[in-house]
Amino acid sequence: MLKGKLKLPLPVPDKARRAFPDRLGSLVAGFDFKEEDYGGGSDLVVFEPGEELETFQPNGFVSDKDQSAGVANFVEESDIKVRPRPEKDGAGPVSTVQVIAVDEKRSDLEFELSRPEINLEKLQRIASAGLPDGGGLRATAWKLLLGYLPPSRDQWEKELTENRQKYAKLKEELLLSPLPWTNGNLESRQSELTRRKDEAFSYKEQHVDVDGPLRRHEISQEDHPLSLGKASAWHQYFQYTEMVEQIDRDLQRTHPDKKFFSGETSFSRKNRQAMKNILLLFAKLNPAIRYVQGMNEVLAPIYYVFSTDTDEKNAVNAEADSFSCFVRLLSDSVDHFCQQLDNSSVGILSTLTRLSDLLKANDEELWRHLEFTSKVRPQFYAFRWITLLLTQEFDFQPILRIWDCLLGNSFGVQDMLLRVCCAMLLCVKSRLLSGDFVANLKLLQHYPDINIEHLLRVAQDLSPDTSSYRLSP
Amino acid sequence: MGSSSGQSSNYDLSFKILLIGDSAVGKSSLLVSFISNSVEDLSPTIGVDFKIKQLTVGGKKLKLTIWDTAGQERFRTLTSSYYRGAQGIILVYDVTRRDTFTNLSDVWAKEVELYSTNQHCVKMLVGNKVDIDSERVVSREEGIALAKELGCLFLECSAKTRENVEQCFEELALKIMEVPSLLEEGSTLVKRNILKQKPEYQAPSNGGCCS
Numbered sequence: 001m002l003k004g005k006l007k008l009p010l011p012v013p014d015k016a017r018r019a020f021p022d023r024l025g026s027l028v029a030g031f032d033f034k035e036e037d038y039g040g041g042s043d044l045v046v047f048e049p050g051e052e053l054e055t056f057q058p059n060g061f062v063s064d065k066d067q068s069a070g071v072a073n074f075v076e077e078s079d080i081k082v083r084p085r086p087e088k089d090g091a092g093p094v095s096t097v098q099v100i101a102v103d104e105k106r107s108d109l110e111f112e113l114s115r116p117e118i119n120l121e122k123l124q125r126i127a128s129a130g131l132p133d134g135g136g137l138r139a140t141a142w143k144l145l146l147g148y149l150p151p152s153r154d155q156w157e158k159e160l161t162e163n164r165q166k167y168a169k170l171k172e173e174l175l176l177s178p179l180p181w182t183n184g185n186l187e188s189r190q191s192e193l194t195r196r197k198d199e200a201f202s203y204k205e206q207h208v209d210v211d212g213p214l215r216r217h218e219i220s221q222e223d224h225p226l227s228l229g230k231a232s233a234w235h236q237y238f239q240y241t242e243m244v245e246q247i248d249r250d251l252q253r254t255h256p257d258k259k260f261f262s263g264e265t266s267f268s269r270k271n272r273q274a275m276k277n278i279l280l281l282f283a284k285l286n287p288a289i290r291y292v293q294g295m296n297e298v299l300a301p302i303y304y305v306f307s308t309d310t311d312e313k314n315a316v317n318a319e320a321d322s323f324s325c326f327v328r329l330l331s332d333s334v335d336h337f338c339q340q341l342d343n344s345s346v347g348i349l350s351t352l353t354r355l356s357d358l359l360k361a362n363d364e365e366l367w368r369h370l371e372f373t374s375k376v377r378p379q380f381y382a383f384r385w386i387t388l389l390l391t392q393e394f395d396f397q398p399i400l401r402i403w404d405c406l407l408g409n410s411f412g413v414q415d416m417l418l419r420v421c422c423a424m425l426l427c428v429k430s431r432l433l434s435g436d437f438v439a440n441l442k443l444l445q446h447y448p449d450i451n452i453e454h455l456l457r458v459a460q461d462l463s464p465d466t467s468s469y470r471l472s473p
Numbered sequence: 474m475g476s477s478s479g480q481s482s483n484y485d486l487s488f489k490i491l492l493i494g495d496s497a498v499g500k501s502s503l504l505v506s507f508i509s510n511s512v513e514d515l516s517p518t519i520g521v522d523f524k525i526k527q528l529t530v531g532g533k534k535l536k537l538t539i540w541d542t543a544g545q546e547r548f549r550t551l552t553s554s555y556y557r558g559a560q561g562i563i564l565v566y567d568v569t570r571r572d573t574f575t576n577l578s579d580v581w582a583k584e585v586e587l588y589s590t591n592q593h594c595v596k597m598l599v600g601n602k603v604d605i606d607s608e609r610v611v612s613r614e615e616g617i618a619l620a621k622e623l624g625c626l627f628l629e630c631s632a633k634t635r636e637n638v639e640q641c642f643e644e645l646a647l648k649i650m651e652v653p654s655l656l657e658e659g660s661t662l663v664k665r666n667i668l669k670q671k672p673e674y675q676a677p678s679n680g681g682c683c684s
Contacts, residue, residue: 250517256515262514293543339550384519392516
């Protein structure tokens with residue numbers, strides 16, 4: 001299985017890490033500003049000269065030159081939704097100051113990414129504060145943060161070429177082979193099955209027009225179409241077809257409001273086909289997990305970001321790159337998708353308990369109210385938050401922004417994910433405290449529009465000192 | 474969503490309804506069609522979704538708490554807890570996909586047997602997507618026969634055209650009100666809720682959802 005494959009860079013000392021978000025904190029009303037965290041991190045400020053001015057979401061303000069014709073169409077609609085509510089951010093028309101801030105943020109990142117040896121700690125900090133839309137910066141940064149690209153620039157070309165070739169080969173072997181439903185050369189029985197299936201098929205072809213009962217001595221009992229045995233090639237075939245149909249149905253329903261994914265244009269069809277290949281390949285390589293609903297949602301942001309990269313070569317190879325990054329992203333949370341592990345220490349229920357512990361450590365009053373007064377169990381709302389990495393809770397652009405923060409966290413995606421989930425509860429605390437079971441469940445299952453930057457700052461500022469929630473650094 | 478929240482108790486009875494059935498048969502669409510009179514493209518349900526609808530049936534003001542569950546097998550260990558305390562269960566299949574129909578008896582009826590805590594719980598079989606009649610593979614007669622076998626009410630509907638959508642929930646509610654023990658539960662829930670409004674410290678179990 002995949003467990004433990006995700007290579008995360010060494011953790012930053014806690015103080016330095018916390019110093020960064022705190023610089024932004026002073027802009028948010030009610031945000032607990034921690035002066036003492038500031039001192040140690042002063043060297044960081046040098047890399048983000050424009051940060052203090054940033055009082056808006058970076059997503060909505062992409063300059064024309066950065067939007068290639070193809071990309072722009074699919075960004076516009078969501079940008080409108082994304083723009084933060086004015087009363088919270090005071091964002092009127094885009095001011096010169098803001099444009100400069102975005103430009104500076106972009107150039108910081110461009111500078112960082114142009115260095116021969118990327119400093120991952122710096123990249124993590126830049127990402128946590130939000131990566132710019134448009135161009136290929138986010139795509140490159142995500143690939144680095146996920147460890148898909150090595151820190152040395154001069155190895156990128158070689159790594160990418162190798163990985164893309166590897167993907168093409170896997171696809172060829174496992175998806176494009178005449179018998180894609182068997183487990184390919186990963187399974188020792190494969191050649192035996194193939195031989196028998198081939199016989200069965202050629203037998204069928206030869207006799208297709210022949211009347212009368214089929215002779216069946218050439219098909220083993222096990223491989224008879226009506227055989228219920230799990231080892232039967234037909235059983236595998238039916239399972240495979242069922243899974244393909246499931247993936248198709250789910251991809252049709254992935255972000256149904258975004259033209260990139262849904263509808264019957266050749267463009268969206270192409271995207272769905274690529275995503276389908278990725279999910280099928282993942283399922284084949286992980287027979288114990290296969291495809292679980294929701295994986296489509298986790299894949300969507302990655303594939304979108306990579307295939308809208310303005311570097312044409314990267315965009316063309318989005319499928320191969322997305323596959324590897326999808327695997328890496330899931331590597332520390334794939335157990336959440338596994339029913340057999342639900343009650344184990346790595347399963348989703350134990351992660352939900354960690355969320356509950358984190359809330360308790362940060363706000364016992366709210367924790368008590370949710371657990372005992374209104375009895376809104378985390379599995380009723382946070383199951384989806386966690387397994388889908390928040391992809392069904394927000395609009396698309398805010399999701400990308402949140403993922404910058406998840407991927408930029410030096411303690412791993414899951415650590416930040418739990419923090420963001422906890423922050424989501426804290427940010428609607430007063431409503432939760434006055435709500436009963438029904439009101440609270442409705443609120444948490446349909447999370448309100450919120451200032452994402454504020455949410456992320458609350459998440460980053462949470463007290464980390466609980467016994468169990470933190471993943472091993 | 475359009476429905477009012479369950480804060481006020483300007484209703485006579487409160488019932489918990491559960492929607493189950495295979496993935497992509499249209500459970501969520503049916504619910505959205507019922508709740509907000511609209512037809513939308515929806516993402517697959519992960520875990521559980523939850524909606525409230527107030528309506529008047531048989532002269533009584535009802536509050537329905539409707540739990541919309543995920544269809545894929547992976548989620549079943551989690552959905553099992555949602556059965557607790559349900560007075561009505563709607564088993565949905567897609568008339569254009571036979572496997573979703575056969576799974577009702579092979580899988581879903583067994584789940585109900587296993588997890589439903591209410592032995593008098595009213596069940597209803599609903600065949601969705603009748604608007605695509607050209608692709609229909611499960612006939613109305615087959616549906617009726619299975620409903621009879623499983624002891625369920627039966628309806629065919631289309632979440633898309635909204636044909637029979639309201640009837641599904643109304644008929645189910647009517648039937649629930651005919652069962653004395655369920656009627657009792659429905660009014661107890663309301664009474665508890667009224668009591669709960671005043672003292673903050675009182676924490677009785679609400680909505681019949683979990684221990």
